[in-house]
Amino acid sequence: MTQGGEDVKLLGAWASPFVIRIRIALNLKGVDYEFLEEVFGVKSELLLESNPVYKKIPVLIHDGKPVCESMIIVQYIDEVWATKGPAILSADPYDRALHRFWAYYVDDKWFPSVSAISRAQTEEAKAEAVEQVFAGLKLLEEAFQKCGKGKGFFGGDTIGYVDIALGCFLAWLKATEKMTGIKFFDEAKTPLLAQWVERFCADVAVRGVMPETDKMVEFAKMLQTKFKAAASAK
Amino acid sequence: MASGGEVKLFGMWASPAVRRVEWALKIKGIEYEYIEEDLSNKSTSLLEYNPINKQVPVLLHKGKPIVESLVMIEYIDEVWNHNPILPEDPYERTKARFWATYSEGKCRDAVGKVYFTEGEEKENAIKYLEDIVRVLDEELKGKRFFGGENIGFSDLVLGWMAFWLPVAEEVASFEVLDSEKFPWFASWTDNFLQVPVIKENLPPRDKTVEFFQNYRQQRLAA
Numbered sequence: 001m002t003q004g005g006e007d008v009k010l011l012g013a014w015a016s017p018f019v020i021r022i023r024i025a026l027n028l029k030g031v032d033y034e035f036l037e038e039v040f041g042v043k044s045e046l047l048l049e050s051n052p053v054y055k056k057i058p059v060l061i062h063d064g065k066p067v068c069e070s071m072i073i074v075q076y077i078d079e080v081w082a083t084k085g086p087a088i089l090s091a092d093p094y095d096r097a098l099h100r101f102w103a104y105y106v107d108d109k110w111f112p113s114v115s116a117i118s119r120a121q122t123e124e125a126k127a128e129a130v131e132q133v134f135a136g137l138k139l140l141e142e143a144f145q146k147c148g149k150g151k152g153f154f155g156g157d158t159i160g161y162v163d164i165a166l167g168c169f170l171a172w173l174k175a176t177e178k179m180t181g182i183k184f185f186d187e188a189k190t191p192l193l194a195q196w197v198e199r200f201c202a203d204v205a206v207r208g209v210m211p212e213t214d215k216m217v218e219f220a221k222m223l224q225t226k227f228k229a230a231a232s233a234k
Numbered sequence: 235m236a237s238g239g240e241v242k243l244f245g246m247w248a249s250p251a252v253r254r255v256e257w258a259l260k261i262k263g264i265e266y267e268y269i270e271e272d273l274s275n276k277s278t279s280l281l282e283y284n285p286i287n288k289q290v291p292v293l294l295h296k297g298k299p300i301v302e303s304l305v306m307i308e309y310i311d312e313v314w315n316h317n318p319i320l321p322e323d324p325y326e327r328t329k330a331r332f333w334a335t336y337s338e339g340k341c342r343d344a345v346g347k348v349y350f351t352e353g354e355e356k357e358n359a360i361k362y363l364e365d366i367v368r369v370l371d372e373e374l375k376g377k378r379f380f381g382g383e384n385i386g387f388s389d390l391v392l393g394w395m396a397f398w399l400p401v402a403e404e405v406a407s408f409e410v411l412d413s414e415k416f417p418w419f420a421s422w423t424d425n426f427l428q429v430p431v432i433k434e435n436l437p438p439r440d441k442t443v444e445f446f447q448n449y450r451q452q453r454l455a456a
Binding site for chain 2: 075
């Protein structure tokens with residue numbers, strides 16, 4: 001009922017998957033916004049003011065009021081601009097519960113298992129971490145069938161809540177694939193997801209905000225150098 | 235009004251995550267069948283309905299399972315509209331959900347750390363927990379509940395702290411609930427436990443202390 005006001009700002013950074021989630025959601029709803037890019041390694045006054053508890057991006061500032069935590073922001077966008085663009089979450093309570101569960105799974109279980117690969121100290125630990133990721137992808141393939149009900153996205157005909165939750169990591173995952181040789185989305189292992197990846201990245205709501213793989217590789221290398229330097233400085 | 239027979243809850247009596255779902259069901263006056271699980275010997279039903287986490291709580295509605303207590307409470311609130319748990323206004327809803335994720339993302343780990351550490355590690359864990367509680371205390375300034383005059387989503391999700399934090403303090407011998415340091419938070423714990431639907435739906439204190447004493451001993455010995 002309440003139409004969104006004109007004043008929409010997003011505090012973020014181009015490389016952050018959590019920020020990409022918000023940009024996709026805003027694009028789906030056709031909402032114009034001012035993108036305030038944080039400088040890497042420096043937290044702006046506005047960020048510290050708007051998110052005093054976590055001091056993290058993304059923060060959506062709508063008519064001066066800050067909203068924090070990426071999937072909370074996505075739900076807010078879906079609710080405020082309910083009459084614009086496709087629904088990000090279905091109106092059916094059971095579907096909503098199912099999609100919310102899978103978004104939790106991505107954040108609490110699956111993406112941490114991906115991060116574990118780069119943190120693994122031994123080849124054995126790395127192999128184990130990779131196995132975990134693939135086990136998770138199998139579950140996500142099944143989830144795709146359940147949620148998408150034979151359509152092109154977890155959300156059905158259009159990008160939805162779980163698509164956003166998982167899809168935001170694709171640039172990072174593609175960069176990791178390039179750097180490690182591991183193929184996460186294998187047509188032979190998870191055919192539905194492999195097709196979904198291409199479909200998602202090609203979508204008009206995603207294209208402009210998904211970083212190019214080479215740029216992500218450069219960024220990842222920069223981060224690795226930084227962490228190595230910090231670790232050896234101790 | 236809210237029919238029974240079609241709602242089942244798989245739980246464990248000492249679990250805070252289970253209890254918060256029961257509070258939500260009671261607020262709505264929903265009849266449900268409660269199934270107590272022995273977590274050392276999980277039922278085939280539980281494993282069938284929650285194959286991924288294999289945990290309680292699991293809510294079954296008309297045979298369809300819902301997992302994750304926060305997801306369950308939102309589901310309950312959406313299916314049964316009376317006695318609303320989440321606010322209507324989208325901005326207020328973001329705040330309700332924010333404090334709910336703060337509970338699960340920050341508070342639980344913080345309490346867990348104090349439980350399962352000793353010596354200097356434990357001292358640091360206590361300081362960290364105090365910082366967490368300070369944030370909650372500041373948020374509660376001038377408010378009776380996180381939800382305002384009445385309990386809401388954040389209160390239900392954070393409510394475990396009102397009962398299980400004092401239990402932790404007794405079991406692991408520490409004190410964080412200081413009404414001088416954190417007056418608003420301390421009042422909130424008192425007020426929350428006085429709400430009839432909460433007061434009438436808590437596990438027995440002695441049994442709970444004993445349960446967590448055993449749990450802590452097992453973990454520390456491992």
